Amino acid sequence: MYIIMTGRSEQWHYIKTGLRRLRIVMNGYRRDSRSAHFLFLSAAAILETSHRIPNLDYDILMKLTLQLTKSMEECEKLYRLMCFNVFAHNRDDHSKNFSYIYRDREKRWILSPAYDLTYSNSIGGEHATTVNGNGVDPGMEDLLSVAKKIGIGMAKARKTAAKIQECVHERLRDYLSDTEIEND
Template identity: 45%
Template sequence: KMAGSSGGARPKILTTIDDKNWIIKFASQYDADDIGLQEYKYSMCAKRCGIEMTETRLFKSNTCDGYFGTTRFDRENNRDNIHVATVSAILEADFQAPCLDYNDLFKLTRILTRENNNEIENMFRRMCFNVFAHNRDDHAKNFSFMYDEKLDKWKLSPAYDLTYSNTYWGEHTTSVDGNGKNPGVKELISVGMKAGLKKGRCKDIIEEISEKVQEDLGKYIKDSTR
């Protein structure tokens, strides 16, 4: 196992496979042996929950359950760069400590996407997934926006770095309506309605994602001390 790098907590390589640009991650010295399989299962569940992600794959290994890989979203036709900005960069927010609330992310989403309801709902799905799937490493660098030069507009980038995670402070790095320790349905609905979503729609999405996360990821989240 290796240590991480400036590119993230886990070591990784950039490579081209079948004319696609891939990021393949390896376990750090602090990771569980099944971290690659776990992140792959999280990615598949997220897609089932209506969260956009790029192509993901579990690469075979002789020493572990496999290595998680994902194609890059910041390249067009695998060559031209697409302008991507993290929330950390846009807001000059410290990604190493809790400093944001999901209300802040929704305000930014509404401004950058010009009140695009699909993008607002997309952010709501990610918030719900992070809460139900126990992804507490939801810091300001793990949310990004992409600029479409032809249409002159911003949209949320595909989701990334979705996996089971705890934090040093025992809370979500991004709080949910002021609650970082144990946010639930009440806080999720409050944030969604403040962002302009209907209460009924919020409830439907919450129920959908909660059920799918339990079905697909129950083994990872049943013990929060894992």
């Protein structure tokens, strides 16, 4: 069981989680039109797993995203984030760095915007979240395999991954060419 505080209400709400269900108990929860309240849960909280132990694969995250959001669009967002993490060498992609927001007005969950994105090696130099079982050096085939398993079209998946790879490499090249390194 997890306890979270939502919005500016300063009221605590109890979240019961499990692999097959998510139940939210909100007693005395009040909203007014001036304040925005939202529920924010990490994949670590939902799956009841530690972010300190690399035990997650993007395939599981895709299934969680589809089950929770009921939206392929949200799975495609996660696919883009997975591609970015692979190509930008963000290996600190643990289960607390993937979260979901409940939109009360729409009565639905969405994948939260990406956060904690940085070049990193993580534990043992591997991705904290494996890509198709590969944490050491995942590549295009691993990305496409995850996309195929969740039902993202191969042409779209390949085009998306290639575009993100090109963008990351182009930005990195621009950054490095603009950075002056002095020799002592």
